[in-house]
Amino acid sequence: MTPDWSELDRELDRWAQAGLSLPLWWRDDDAIAPTPALIRLADLAARLGIAVHLAVIPAHAQDALADALPIGMIPVVHGWAHISHTPEGEKNAEFGADRTMQALGMDAQQGLRRLRALFGPRLVPMFVPPWNRVSDNLLPQLPELGFRAVSTFTPRAAPLAAPGLAQINTHLDPIAWRGGRGLANPRVLIAQVARQLADRREGRADATEPYGILTHHLVHDQAIWTFTEALLTRLLAGPGQPWTAVDTGETNEPT
Template sequence: MSPAPRDAVWQPLHAELDRWSEAGRTIKLWLRDDDAIAPDPALDRLAGLGERFGLPILLAVIPMLAEPALPAALRDRPSLLPCQHGCWHRNHALEGAKKSEFGPQRSAAEITAEIGEAHRRLDNLFGPALLPIFVPPWNRIDPGHAALLLELGFSGLSCFRGYTLGPAGGPRLGNTHLDIMDWGGGRIGRSSQDLVAETCRLLAARRTDASPDNDAFGVLLHHRDHDATAWDFLDAFLLLATRHAAVIPTDPRWQFQLPTAP
């Protein structure tokens, strides 16, 4: 394996991780990948990434688009852990609003029926390999609808940083924190310089906060959309991070208090 990157782009991340070590703190690094529907070369590359760095990856599968070949493919890719990614990945938001499949304008009865049908399809495809974690498309779900997920059998919910449950609660929340894609710029990988700078800002803001939720850092991936820039960043970032004493490569099941034994 090649040495961890130490050029000028990566030096700030080395320095920030050193500060975590000096403070006696560690970061539990975990990965989530969205929009899986079928086996393809990008999925193979994602699985290889997880195996190479000892990082199981939470794989959010679109239930109603998932192809029958996917479960068999994942049996040979133990680093990929399937869970439910919405239902159809359809936007139901009102015109002008941010995209969402489960916004407040939809009824609880409609949401419950749709998520339940989608979950049954995934359960038929994956059986016990399917994790009871729900990932809403675009990382958005109305807090009132999130509260319904417990009754539907989900013990975990994963969105993006800043998302919080409402007064009615919901499953255990495990948000991701860093999105490596530039969606507005053309669905391309963000530059390593920008991602390193954002990672350092996020980690520095949390370094002195010793609350339990501040030791986990989730990176959000979309293997079907990764270009060379995205894959190159991941290779270098994970090589650096997993070799640093401040970083603990973490199975995402830990984030949701699920058993990690096979």
């Protein structure tokens, strides 16, 4: 069934009438190797004219990924090994508050070093904690380790997560992680985007934060690919202006 986009279309019309623009970015998680799904992701991004920030798992990243990294993909640091250290029954987290600060810092640092060695200057020093969870105590350390931005999920509370560390979050994930890992209810997703854009337009949310679409190419079925393309096409035809972490002006040189 074709989704009903009318609620979002009405909100996009309001943006057009107000002369507003939406900085739009795309983050895709869990990359480790070149795959057919990665090629499909790159092809879609190229057709749409928007870059993909590819969150690469450092401990498992293959050299072949760097050799075959498609144009238009920007590698960023996806934690270290994507292993949860939380007790059974608690939400997964690799960089949660249950670990020592020394362990958290060491894993974050070796993740950055590994991907700098792999990608060189193509790497953007953005820290993407697996499961979008990170201890608040680690955030002030990240700039000292060489990171310039952190990215989790949901609208940010402030432009900086810590001094020298930009907060650039994602806002919509089309996957129903607790419902079979297929496409979430399109009606709910469309309503969520419309509500989030209305919050920005009406001053209830930070309108300067790039609006982030979060995907996971390795688990996409056809419905997820189709919805993602349709959503990005609509946003880019309206107020959406492609944004990349390079636009922050931050250096990605080692410190």
